[in-house]
Amino acid sequence: MQHKKRLLILLPDGKIHKVSLPFLTMSFREAPLTGTMLAALTPSDLGFDIRLCDASVSKIPYGEKFDLVAVSIITGTAVEGYRLADHFRARGAKVVIGGVHATLLPDEASAHADSVMTGFGEIAWPQMCRDFCAGALKPRYDGGSPDIAGLPWPRRDLQKRFGYAMPNTVFATRGCRNNCDFCAVVGAKFGWHTRPVAEVAAEIAALKGSRFAFNDVSLCEDREYAFELCRALKPLKKKWGGLMTLKAASDEAMLDALAEAGCCFMLLGFESAHRNALVGIHKSFNTPDQYQRIVSNMHARGMMIQGCFIFGLDDDTTDVFDDTVKMIDELQIDIPRYALYTPFPSTACHARVEGQDRLLGHNWAWFDTQHVVIRPKNMTPEELDAGFIHAWQETYSMRSIFRRLSPKRHQFPVALVGNLAYRLYRRELRHDAHRFPLSPEDVP
Ligand code: SF4
Structure with missing residues (x-):
């Protein structure tokens, strides 16, 4: 019987939000959505055994074997991400690197990866998974910035329990319309995108608990959209x-x-x-x-x-x-x-x-x-x-x-x-x- 392919989705450590006590390691920020969204976008028919590791709150499974390792990096975690990519490649895994920093500098990331993914993952990630399983992984996938309607809900079941001050996170928009000169969102040319309000509200209504956070970088950028979102959220009676x-x-x-x-x-x-x-x-x-x-x-x-x-x-x-x-x-x-x-x-x-x-x-x-x-x-x-x-x-x-x-x-x-x-x-x-x-x- 063919073994299930093991996929590790890895977010390198971000130190500023981490509180390490003898009995507890937790992040006092909101749970990131990158890993749980990539897990949700992984085609189920490929039968991956998916492991999610946010190194801010979980131990990195250095000693385990994986078939495919995805490392998502921002600039401050890029060096650590490259180190982890090198480690898992040396253990036989194929490694794909994505995230904002990989979008900004794909050639740099490619020195540590079998494949680099730029832009959004909605289309590129499932395609990359299929190519990997077919033994035809490409060195580069450009996800661009496609429509963000009809998305699956993040696999929050894979997220570490009690790892975050705010475990329930959602997004309604992506990108920003402003042009602050230091902002990586501008550098990555993500543009500005909104999810259909009804889809966002349905996902929030299904969340466990009464509190959640949006992790959008500029939630109210489009005034009319923000009003429509507020009208849809009001009957849900949640705090956010x-x-x-x-x-x-x-x-x-x-x-x-x-x-x-x-x-x-x-x-x-x-x-x-x-x-x-x-x-x-x-x-x-x-x-x-x-x-x-x-x-x-x-x-x-x-x-x-x-x-x-x-x-x-x-x-x-x-x-x-x-x-x-x-x-x-x-x-x-x-x-x-x-x-x-x-x-x-x-x-x-x-x-x-x-x-x-x-x-x-x-x-x-x-x-x-x-x-x-x-x-x-x-x-x-x-x-x-x-x-x-x-x-x-x-x-x-x-x-x-x-x-x-x-x-x-x-x-x-x-x-x-x-x-x-x-x-x-x-x-x-x-x-x-x-x-x-x-x-x-x-x-x-
Ligand atoms: S996300 Fe914030 S910092 Fe970046 S361009 Fe928009 S307003 Fe400026």
Whole structure:
């Protein structure tokens, strides 16, 4: 009898969200959809025995044999993904690499893979599986960005139980219409796509539990679509969250519709406290003088806010760290998060910074938004790193946490847990002895 072909779908480790305790490894973010969607798209008639491993929350099955291994990489996990690809190839598996980074740099990925998949997987993945089983795997599959109607539901049964703070994730849209100069979504040219609202609502209605999250990068980009989605979600009476732009959040009718549909948390990319810095990254639709009004409007509607800020922008001086910490305290952002300006490949930011000879290295392992990889314009790399760590320390001091959070807010317990989790990350950052990609071995 022919043995069942073993397929491993592997997501390399993302360190920032991981909490490792002696009795528990879990990610305090939402469950990713990449692996569960690829599993769902695998043609059932091929009879694969599918194993899903998100290395953020599960042990990598190094010692096991697989026939086919799929590794999905973003830029910050590419080096680790290549290492894993090499490992499983050496053990006899065929390896296919896909994901955003493979879409940005397919030739680089092909050095570690039997096949590279770019773009969306909806059509390319099933075809790749069939070709593999027929012994005719091609070196390249370009999925392009086809329609996203009629998709199967993700194989959530393969996801690690108790691995994620938010295990129920869904997507309604893909891509973004904006043009922020650092954004890998723009670099990958994913365009903008919406799923039929009825399909999204049916999938959400069938989810176990009363809470879920959208992992779309810009859920409310199309105003009419977002209103239609909210109308479909309202009768389901579930609590949920997602990501949206400040442009969409400045629309009070949109906020009303979201709140009525059960939205109770949103991640917003504020990026900077300074107008000129925002113009410099092509995000001039963020206007700092509107921040207070937007935050107050969202809090008034019971929404918790996770706010993202970037340091190291070309306009930033050493004042930016304390200015930002102070502004976040005053705005009372529930869960702030800091990133460093990171020139992902194929973005406008990368072209500019490389053209000015300001890249500190090319090892993608450092491109995780938590390490300085460029020479900033108005300070030294060391000042940028020290200011970045200082901001994390200040914002997650108990003094700041109690200034920002109010027990009267609907989502206070969730926000408090989120803050305590980021306090653990703050401690790790303070003890991280290896902060710079400056040694020669860091340049491949
Ligand atoms: S709004 Fe967000 S997803 Fe869209 S281009 Fe800007 S950073 Fe990327």
